[in-house]
Amino acid sequence: MAMRTTLFCLSMLLPVLVSAQFKFIGDAQPMDNDCILLTPDVEYREGIAYHTTRLDLSNYFEVQFDIYLGDKDDMGADGITFVMHDDVRGYQAYGTWGECIGYGRWSPAAGSGHSITPSVAVEFDTYQNYRQNDPPSDHVAYLENGVSLHETYWNNGDGGFNMEDDYMHDFRFRWDPDEQLITVFLDGQIVYKGKRDLINDVFGGATQVIWGFTASTGRKHNLxxxxxxxxxxxxxxVPADRH
Incomplete structure (x- = not known):
């Protein structure tokens, strides 16, 4: 009962958390609807928002968000990432903008460009960039250690999959340390599920990680x-059928 009370109280405090407990980089800022703007619908913009309370990887957690990726499909870009990191730059950590969405770098072997590492991220990519092995459609991908290049992705098996549809999309990230299991949901569907020893294999024994969102636009753009x-x-x- 105490845990249920804690969850209820947290939901009542969310507007306060949004306005007071995020640190911002670039164009990111609070919105009037208790949401966080990452990029305006303008070309060549970037934004990052990090929550000031770290997530503890030694404990189970699930975080749930509404995400909005714009209303322009062919003319929209570039997307957002949900990221957890232990980068030495802390709340000032950022990656390469544009096609790397403020998270990664051009390629694993790139000698230039910024990236956020050590880290894991879920990318919601809305523009095809061949250097990152992107499909023609919008897609979701799991990333690690500031590498934007991905071999696998989820687009619901739909070559025309579109997340820039002027709708809010329900995104959930679940971490189960006992099973070492990551589960990612988009609009109630599992879009990624994988076992990983995040604490030891990614974060070098660290259990406390900064979390937030990165985003950018290029010549094409979206709110x-x-x-x-x-x-x-x-x-x-967190019942499995709740979304």
């Missing part, structure tokens, strides 16, 4: 923002 909806810290508070 992009997110809204924090829910945290949960025990499996019994």
């Amino acid at each position: 992009q923002y997110f809204c924090l909806r829910r945290w949960a810290f025990a499996p019994d508070l």
Whole structure:
């Protein structure tokens, strides 16, 4: 009962958390609807928002957001990433903008360009960039250690999959340390599920990680923002069929 009360109280405090407990880089800023703007619908913009409370990888958690990726498909770009990191730059960590969406770098062997590392990220990519092995459609991909190039992705098996549809999309990230299992949901569907020893294999033993969102636009652009909806810290508070 105490845990359920904690969850209820947290939901009541979300507007305060949004306005007071994020650190911003670039164009990111609070919005009037208790959401966080990442990029305006303007070319060559970038934004990052990091929450000031770190996530503890030694404990179970699930975080839930509404994400908005714009209303222009062919003329929209570039997307957003949800990131957890332990980069030495802390709340000033950023990656290469444009096609790397403020998270990664041009390629794993790139000698130039910034990246956020050590880290894991979920990329919501809305523009095809051949150097990152992007399909023609919008897609979701799991990334690590500031590398934007990905071999696998999810687009619902649809070559015309579009997330820039002027709708909010329900995104959930779940971490189960006992199973070492990452589960990512988009609009109620599992779009990524994988086992990984995040603490030891990615973060070198660190358990406390900074989390937030990165985003950018290029010659093509969209309004992009997110809204924090829910945290949960025990499996019994997050039924599998709730979305």
